[in-house]
Amino acid sequence: MWTIQPRGLGDLLEALRNRGYRVVGPVVRDGAICYEDLGSIEDLALAWLDEQEPGNYRLTGSGNGDLFSYSPGAHTWKKFLHKPSVTLWRATKDQKGLHLKEEPTAEGKVALFGARPCELAAIAIQDRVFLEGPFVDSFYAAARKEMFVVALNCSHPSKSCFCVSMKTGPRAATGFDLCLTEIHPNGEAELVVEVGSETGGLILADLQRREATEKDLEAVRKTLEEAEQRVERSLDTEGIQGLFDRSFESPQWDDVARRCLGCANCTMVCPTCFCTTVVESSDLAGAEATRTRIWDSCFTKDFTYIHGGSVRPSGYSRYRQWITHKLANWIEQFGTSGCVGCGRCITWCPVGIDITAEVEALRARERTGSGSGGSSHEGNA
Ligand code: SF4
Ligand code: SF4
Numbered sequence: 001m002w003t004i005q006p007r008g009l010g011d012l013l014e015a016l017r018n019r020g021y022r023v024v025g026p027v028v029r030d031g032a033i034c035y036e037d038l039g040s041i042e043d044l045a046l047a048w049l050d051e052q053e054p055g056n057y058r059l060t061g062s063g064n065g066d067l068f069s070y071s072p073g074a075h076t077w078k079k080f081l082h083k084p085s086v087t088l089w090r091a092t093k094d095q096k097g098l099h100l101k102e103e104p105t106a107e108g109k110v111a112l113f114g115a116r117p118c119e120l121a122a123i124a125i126q127d128r129v130f131l132e133g134p135f136v137d138s139f140y141a142a143a144r145k146e147m148f149v150v151a152l153n154c155s156h157p158s159k160s161c162f163c164v165s166m167k168t169g170p171r172a173a174t175g176f177d178l179c180l181t182e183i184h185p186n187g188e189a190e191l192v193v194e195v196g197s198e199t200g201g202l203i204l205a206d207l208q209r210r211e212a213t214e215k216d217l218e219a220v221r222k223t224l225e226e227a228e229q230r231v232e233r234s235l236d237t238e239g240i241q242g243l244f245d246r247s248f249e250s251p252q253w254d255d256v257a258r259r260c261l262g263c264a265n266c267t268m269v270c271p272t273c274f275c276t277t278v279v280e281s282s283d284l285a286g287a288e289a290t291r292t293r294i295w296d297s298c299f300t301k302d303f304t305y306i307h308g309g310s311v312r313p314s315g316y317s318r319y320r321q322w323i324t325h326k327l328a329n330w331i332e333q334f335g336t337s338g339c340v341g342c343g344r345c346i347t348w349c350p351v352g353i354d355i356t357a358e359v360e361a362l363r364a365r366e367r368t369g370s371g372s373g374g375s376s377h378e379g380n381a
Helices: 006-020 117-130 139-147 199-203 214-230 241-245 251-258 266-268 314-335 356-365
Strands: 002-004 019-029 030-035 048-053 056-061 086-093 098-102 109-116 148-152 179-181 190-195 276-284 288-295
Touching: 002 006, 006 109, 006 148, 006 199, 006 251, 030 056, 109 117, 117 139, 117 148, 117 288, 148 199, 179 214, 179 266, 190 214, 241 288, 241 314, 241 356, 251 314, 251 356, 314 356
Parallel strands: 019 109, 109 148, 148 179
Antiparallel strands: 002 190, 019 030, 048 056, 086 098, 086 288, 179 190, 276 288
C-alpha cells in the first residue's frame, strides 16, 4: 500500500492520459454528480457533500476539508460499457443495390476514475450477463477490454445506501487496478492507494508516493468501519427467493402500484439493469436505414408488447416483475442478486418508493397473514 497527496490525483489523471486512456469520472453538472470526461483535475468533483433520501437529492459544498463526501448520483458507469444507444448496422441503397454495413465495435482505452465498491460489484454483475453467458455482447466486450478502474472506497454513504446488506461495500475487495481511500491523519486529506493489477502498479510508479505506514492503514480501517456503521438502510436477503415465490399475489403489489408512476427512473439509474429494445429508422428518401439498440425498461408497456397486447399491462405486474427479477430470479439466472445496494432507485424515484421498504412490507404481510391471495387485482397482469 502507498500514500499520495491530493495533488497526486492530477498526476494520476495525467499518467492515465499519457498512456492513452480517455479518463471519465465524477463531475458536477446541473447540481448533481455525473460521470463525464475529465479534461483535467479541475473537472473532478471535489469537496462536495450530497444529501440523499427517498425521492430527494441535493448537492452542497462539503466545507469540511473532505475531498469525496458524496456517494454516487444518477449516472452509472454502465453508460460507458452497456451504452444507452448503440448503432448495430446501417444500410444504404443506391443504383447498385443494397449495402449493409455493420458498425465497428472497437473502443479506445477508457479509465473509470472514482468507481465506488458497489459500482464495481455492478460491473461484475454486468460482466456475467454480457460476457460470461452463452452469448457475448460484442459492444460490451469491446468497451470492457481495455478498461482501467480507479476505485474509491466509500467513506460517506448516503441515506439511500444499503451496500452492507448486499455485501458490496463500503470497501472494494476486487475489480480495480488502483483503489483509493481518503484519510485525514493530521487533519489534512491524504489518499492511501492499493494496487489491484500489474497495469495499476505501472501507473502508480509514475506518481510521487510514499509507502503507507501502519498509522495510515489503521486510519483506512477506522474510516471504513465508521462508514459501515453509518449505513442506515438495510435489506434482509435471507430466504428472499422463497419470499417472492410466496408473494406472487400479495396485496402489496396493489399498494405499490397506487404509488408508482411507471416512469422507469429506477431502471434507468440502476447500474445492473440491462433491458434494451431495437428501433429502426430510415431517411425520407429511403436511401439509408439504421438499426439502433437503446436502453428500455420493464416499466414500459411496450417492453412486453407481443401480438395482441402487452404481457404486463398494469403497474402492479410491472413493479412485481422488476423487483422479483432484481432480487430473486436474477439469482437463479446469473447466480447473483441483481441489486448491489447503491440506493439510486430509492433516491431517484420521484415518489420515493424504496426497494428495501417494499421487501420489508412483503415480509410484514407474511408475518401478519395478509401476504397472499388478498389482491383486489383482476388476474396477474
Ligand atoms: S435495484 Fe436500486 S439499489 Fe439495487 S442496484 Fe439497482 S438502483 Fe441500486
Ligand atoms: S418505482 Fe418509482 S422510479 Fe420506478 S417506475 Fe415507479 S415511480 Fe418510477
